[in-house]
Amino acid sequence: MSHIESIATGTSVLLMADGDDVAVALRDLTPGEIVPVGGGDLTITAAVPSGHKIALNDVAVGTPVHKYGQSIGVATAPIVRGDHVHSHNLGMDLAARVHEFGTVHTELEAPSGPSRTFDGYRRANGRAGTRNYIAILTTVNCSGTTAKLIVDKAKAEIKARFPHVDGILALTHQSGCGLVLESEGAQILLRTLNGYARHPNISGVLVLSLGCEMASTSLILAEGNLPEDTLVETLSIQENGGMRASVASGVEAVLRMAETLDSRRREPIDISELVLGLNCGGSDGYSGITANPALGWASDVLVAEGAASVLAETPEVYGAEHLLTARATSRAIGQKLLDRIDWWEKYIAINGGTMDNNPSPGNKAGGITTILEKSLGAVAKAGHADLSAVYEYAEPITQRGLSFMDTPGYDPVSVTGLVAGGATVVVFTTGRGSVFGCKPTPSIKVGTNTELFTRQGDDIDINAGRIADGTATVEEVGSEILELIIEVASGRQTTSEEFDVGQEEFVPWHIGAVT
Amino acid sequence: MSHIESIATGTSVLLMADGDDVAVALRDLTPGEIVPVGGGDLTITAAVPSGHKIALNDVAVGTPVHKYGQSIGVATAPIVRGDHVHSHNLGMDLAARVHEFGTVHTELEAPSGPSRTFDGYRRANGRAGTRNYIAILTTVNCSGTTAKLIVDKAKAEIKARFPHVDGILALTHQSGCGLVLESEGAQILLRTLNGYARHPNISGVLVLSLGCEMASTSLILAEGNLPEDTLVETLSIQENGGMRASVASGVEAVLRMAETLDSRRREPIDISELVLGLNCGGSDGYSGITANPALGWASDVLVAEGAASVLAETPEVYGAEHLLTARATSRAIGQKLLDRIDWWEKYIAINGGTMDNNPSPGNKAGGITTILEKSLGAVAKAGHADLSAVYEYAEPITQRGLSFMDTPGYDPVSVTGLVAGGATVVVFTTGRGSVFGCKPTPSIKVGTNTELFTRQGDDIDINAGRIADGTATVEEVGSEILELIIEVASGRQTTSEEFDVGQEEFVPWHIGAVT
């Protein structure tokens, strides 16, 4: 977790916390260079790519290496001051962490002035939506193609005739049958589908089934918990005479809904009613320095205003969970997080892996060595607010303040859980580059480094790399993220929406057996 | 397994094998009716829907109930002659089966006359394709939307300018990252993607990656086992400047390939070079009487001609595996099947289920009570040929004759494994109705009952229900299936191809943890 507020222009090597064993290269370093760091001069002895780590101290084999003031692993080969520190000399630190509960409390400054609003859709159940979508929810893979065909046929007409409808989505997936109904996997799928059906950004839903599957329409709608103003239609391909007839009936159904939904209008709603989802993908060595702390700043302001903000990606807070349990508002909440981490350790062990597998090839190329290091950077997205709830995957987000949802780190699966839980805006930080979207919820993408923004700026909404360049502070970028959240919640399109991204990325978490 | 060759018109109740405890209603029966069966008269005492079972004998609780001459379960409540037999009085039979190896050998009659040909594409590696497709293979969910956009933009031009190219496919999926590379799950995914890349029906492949994922382009192409005449292009979204630039580059790449591939032509190829995939979905009480035995007849003829035919869906041969091991050409082949079944029993147990969960709600509505009954009907698709190989999921199908591939029963996952293995034509039987397709391989759908064909005929290529109606024999429908296989292999479109089904249904088997 970075407490660095700004970085001087031209900084070559950045020390994250006093006493750290490593610093971060903010440009490519070459052997023989002498650079200032921590009040002294450091001679570089190896080529160190931008975003990667360089040793400030000698570290003996088996001894912890510190960054962010925390252990990010132990030396697996002797480390000498000036060395490149990465997978060749740094490994997992298996030492048990001390978990304290509620020992850290941060009083967030209540923003001055009148409380702010966004222009949203007030739904019949009192929730606030940021979009007005029609969704075709498929019970099973078998109805996926039919859903796509309905969207293909209806899309242009909806766009042309119903300007107040944001669009129509085919939410297709690869599951829905060959599952044991009582299994955790089937329950997660049903909870996710139900979460989308009741989402405040979905005003009309067509539940499209084949007709003989496990995940039946009635199971998805069983809880009867949709907003009363959500229009609901159902269609079974088997009962409706097959694909051609179902496409025709489906197109009629969605146009009928669009006609009604086009009369809905936005109205000012207090920003305390926003539900922000926090996520990251393709992290690099800059994530924990630039984009994540800036997002944390924005999250803290929203939490201070009374909004909900939800961190996720359990395998990517692994090793940094002690920082979150210390911020838990009760022992039960902290313990629930630890219980989920226990679940993950067992789940991964059964499947023959370890939690330290997580940094992906791209993360590693970007300078992240261990899951501990990745996690310390990742939790910065959650700012400094107290942790007031822990949810299971796709559970309804009912609590204001900062909370945590147990999801995998894999982007589409994680965000599908957050959206199912009710997130109405998502902010997604990326170092390696991402083309992610998550309709019906808008996703704002924040890049961690300027090189990425230069290369792939089309896909990035905000460049937090300016913090490392020394041209903006964490607060300045954080404040830009906050303003964009409010604008996007009020209807402004994100880059991913302009590209129409976010249907393919509907990926309910799949656990358990397929038969 | 049915040995019934034909059924007299007007038959109300069908006895599958002498000595069976139950017969099958071929129409809805009402209490009080008296119907002839097995040389006697039977008084119906309960409403029995078409496709469901009716008791011929009294069966005491705990005693096996026979159909097809085999136990399909044990009575869980006292059964009296004339009763409806279903989930309320019939449960799983857990008695161990005796597994013999190679005790049953069937000499298939070599077809008379000169060997027959289809018009296919001869590939550089000697394999025979039945289609000429360009595929965009996505390494990870993150490149899925970009792949779809490329197809959206290039499709119409390819169709208009390149009549000898069958089309362009976006093969998107929900996995590719958050996987342990060494895990069984990751290896299955890579094997499946590689199987599509080398498929004889794919002449041009664009491997589209995000750039930081586990399932990298190089891992997918690592084995270098593609036909030499397959055009290969690769594109990384991160390296190529993001989504907009990648869509433009991708469209150029596929149009370039289409230009070359449009010169490919079909030529006569011996039908012994066909690789037939056998599958079923939404089975009902008619499956084992009509469509499956007719498909078995066609499979036997192709095997006699020297072609490959591959049964799959391990959870749906469960309980009938002794019929297959007896047909194995060696003890090792029979044992490999038993080993896969052992794997499944453990896999399902870890995930908290049992193999008898399998009959889906739709199967049960269609009259199938237990997995044993479903399996006995399902193996009829494989005719009577000896079993000459057992493959793991997505393994290359190298052996002629009848073989078995270990896959789940869930349709898209099962057929994705068969296509990855090299199936060039799939025949899919369905009782409840299906809108399945599996591009780049054509899928022929055979319906089990005339009511289905009347209701959903648009989606069904052949109505095997005529066997139950008494208007066609098993051999007549089998021969129709065989002729359609040859025509479709030569380029005729199936119903699913006319509807453009088969991209959404690309579903690699997902086992193991997502992180």
Ligand SMILES: [Ca+2]
């Ligand atoms: Ca992440």
Ligand SMILES: [Ca+2]
């Ligand atoms: Ca992630």
Ligand SMILES: [Ca+2]
């Ligand atoms: Ca999809």
Ligand SMILES: [Ca+2]
């Ligand atoms: Ca089946």
Ligand SMILES: [Ca+2]
């Ligand atoms: Ca199946």
